[in-house]
Amino acid sequence: MNLQKLQVFLSLVETRKMTQTAKLLGLSTPTVSFHIKSLEEDYGVKLFRTNAGGYRLTDVGEMLHHYAKQLSQVNQALVKSVEDYKNGENGSINLGASGVPAQLFMPELIHQLAERYPRIKVSLDVQTAPEIERRLLLQELDCGLLMETGKKEEELMYEPITSDKIVLAFSRSHPFASAPSFEKVDLKEQILLVHRLSSSTGHFSESWLREQKLQMEMIQLDSVSTIIKMLSYGKAVALISKKLIENEDHLAYIEFENKELERQIYFVYHRNLWMGAPFRHFQELVEELKKGG
Incomplete structure (x- = not known):
């Protein structure tokens, strides 16, 4: 045409x-x-x-x-x-990530990429997983790290990196800290912090609450770091990524038996994307990350 x-x-x-x-x-x-x-x-x-x-x-x-x-x-x-x-060999790479992998992996990956290609322009867009998928489909982003959403777009390639679990997290000063298992806690009177419902974590949390037939006072927040900070006050609980909080000394958590609360984190890009040297190097860094667990 x-x-x-x-x-x-x-x-x-x-x-x-x-x-x-x-x-x-x-x-x-x-x-x-x-x-x-x-x-x-x-x-x-x-x-x-x-x-x-x-x-x-x-x-x-x-x-x-x-x-x-x-x-x-x-x-x-x-x-x-x-x-x-x-414009002179500078080039650029536009990255995207949903909340959890953005905090877990992107700082180190971008640091390593910048060391190898100090002159390229690197941008990172942190949005919900569905929004990053939408931008990848439009090729507005080169690649992204996403928590699974329950569906896959045919035009995108999904390479699994690692898995993660949603756990019930709370402060070590919270009464739940002495509970041995989920069956021993009563969630009805708790304030629940969740990442916005349009996110993959929010989606999984909402589905789980519906399955459990639980009615809880819920506060939606855009930032997982804000959720972690609010947990430290000891007045609320959260459904949140285990990988994000397992090294937070002031927090404790309870794991669920439900396998549906275990999710994959993917490296995602468009099937028709032209793969320049910076992209290929970033892909290699992600592969090393995968091998390292």
């Missing part, structure tokens, strides 16, 4: 108006009309229907739009890669 036709088509889908598309792209309205007609002639189909609301896609137009967006994303990734090299 001609790239200019592609851009005109995608813009018209967004604006639904010829005049707005022309203004957005710096073209004349007849030029926009010409490109759309030319595209319809190329494929021998009608891509738009018009009504009072402007231009709307036909069924076949919807199909073309699906693939046109992918072509546009690949083209943007290509342009970005070329620009990185044109």
Whole structure:
């Protein structure tokens, strides 16, 4: 597909108006009309229907739009890669991570990457696992470390690194600290701290509470470090990653028998990603991390 036709088509889908598309792209309205007609002639189909609301896609137009967006994303990734090299061997790598692996692994991995490639620009986006997956699908990020969400996207590669458990954590000054097992504690009167429900930890926690038929006062927090700090006051409990708190001397925890609360942490990237030297080195660092447990 001609790239200019592609851009005109995608813009018209967004604006639904010829005049707005022309203004957005710096073209004349007849030029926009010409490109759309030319595209319809190329494929021998009608891509738009018009009504009072402007231009709307036909069924076949919807199909073309699906693939046109992918072509546009690949083209943007290509342009970005070329620009990185044109700007003088600096390059860049855009990393993503959900909360737990971001705290557990990213500081050391980024440090090692920067030592090997001191001139590249490294960025890290910390979001919920579903949001990082979404950005990886759009190739806005090169790769990420994610806690499993219960589903996998076909266009992404998932390489397991290690496993983690959700445990019930609390301060060593909390009454639960003397309880030998989960069966010996009463959660009904407790305040429960959870990572936001849109996160993988929040999702697993919500599912577990539903299965246990527990009604608890719940506080959602965006930061796992804030959860750990609040636990130290001894007034609340939390469903949280075991790996995050097992070395916190002021905290204790109880493990569950439920295997569903054990999750994988994955190294994730797009199947069609171009793998430059910084990416390959980062992948090697992750593999070393995996071997080291």
